[in-house]
Amino acid sequence: MKLLVDSGSTKADWIAIDEQGKVIFTTQSLGLNPEVLTKEEILFRLEDKFDISQNKDKATHLFFYGAGCGTDRMKNFLTDVFQEYFSNANITVYEDTYAAVFATTPKNEQAIVCILGTGSNCSYFDGHVLHQKVQSLGYIAMDDASGNRFGRHLIRAYYFNKMPKHLVEKFEKNFDLDADVIKQNFYKEPNPNAYLATFAEFLIKNKEEVLFQSFIREEMTAFIENYIMQYENCKEVPVHFVGSIAFYLKDELKAILSEYGIQMGNVLRRPIDGLIEFHIANK
Template sequence: MKLLVDSGSTKADWIAIDTNGKVLFTTQSLGLNPEVLTKEEIISRLDDKFDISHNKDKAAHLFFYGAGCGTDRMKNFLTGVFQEYFKNAAVAVFEDTYAAVFATTPKNEQAIVCILGTGSNCSYFDGHVLHQKVQSLGYIAMDDCSGNRFGRHLLRGYYFNKMPADLAVKFEKEFDVEPDAVKENLYKKPNPNAYLATYAKFLIKHKNTEFCQKYIREELVAFVENYIMQYENCKEVPVHFVGSIAFYLKEELEVVLNEYGIKIGNVLRRPIDGLIEFHVANS
């Protein structure tokens, strides 16, 4: 049995397949970002899902693609945790961009591949190897056009009294925006980046308002200029996207890319389904 995992900071999609690619089970756990979780927290999240804990000794291979796995230190840490938990499995840990690449880019083709979800990322795939020009410093300093970035904008807009009154009423009904609750989630509870990203659904729901359009455009432009345009050939190869932000803001994304003469490629909400075909073909 092979376990294929695509993990962001908020959630992780799991698919178990046999050697022929037949799906044995699918499940979803909380995200497993090693940058923000301890070993004990990761194991607790694995134990919390019956399908994972019940089948952990049956797995022969684990292919994990995850946010926070961009450095050797984090890859090695997570590999050690998984090898201890999945005792019979050969473990391979990749940064989440590789899942996006394998799901969106035909074999041996060149493309720029972006992730716009809870966090954000952008890499160039030359058909064989992934190249990254911007080393992420995490959600506080970077993550342009991500869910957590939009959450930050919405909270600031609300607290600085710049959110229109009608939107503010809806915002208050949908979220607990009491100062103590917000500060507890931001500064005391784990995964503040995922907490901020929960507000992004409000922005998407009200994306046609002038207030939300302003932030959407600002962040899209920032992502294009700070990430995509790092690559000199960005106008010569397709630019693929995965993630809920890219998926639900596809029209707005395409407008901005067209303004820069950049060709939009495939846009997927989540790459996990595309990974099945890849791993069957490369078993």
């Protein structure tokens, strides 16, 4: 049994397949970002899901694609944790961009592949090897156009009294905006980046608002200039996207990309289904 996992900071999609590619089960756990979780927290999140815990000894392979796995230190840390839990499995840990590449890019084709979800990332795939010019420093310093960046904009607009009254009323109905609650989630709870990203749905649902359009343009412009334009051939190859932000703001993203002469390629909300086809073809 092969386990295929696509994990962001917020959630992780799991699919178990047999040798023929038939789906045995699917489930979803909390995200397993090793940059923000301890070994104990990761093991707890695994054990907390019945399908995972009941089948851990049956797994022969685990292919994990995850946020926070961009360095060898984090890959090795997570590999050791998984090897302890899935004791009979061969463990392979990739950074999350590889899931996006394998799901969106036809075999041997060149593309720039981006992730716009809870966090953000961008790499160039030459048809064989992934190249990354910007190493992520995480949500505090980077993550342009991500869910957590949009959440930060919303919280700041609310607390700096920049949000129009009609939006304030809707925002207050949707979230507990007490300062103590927010600070508890920022500084005392795990995954503050994922907490920030929970606010992004409000922006997406009200994206026609002038204030929110300004946030969208600011963040997407920053992402294009800071990430995509690192690659000199960005106007010559398709630029694929994976993630909820890219998926639900696809029209806005396509319009801003076109202003830079950049061609939008495939856009997927989640890459997990494409990973099944990839692993069947490359078993």
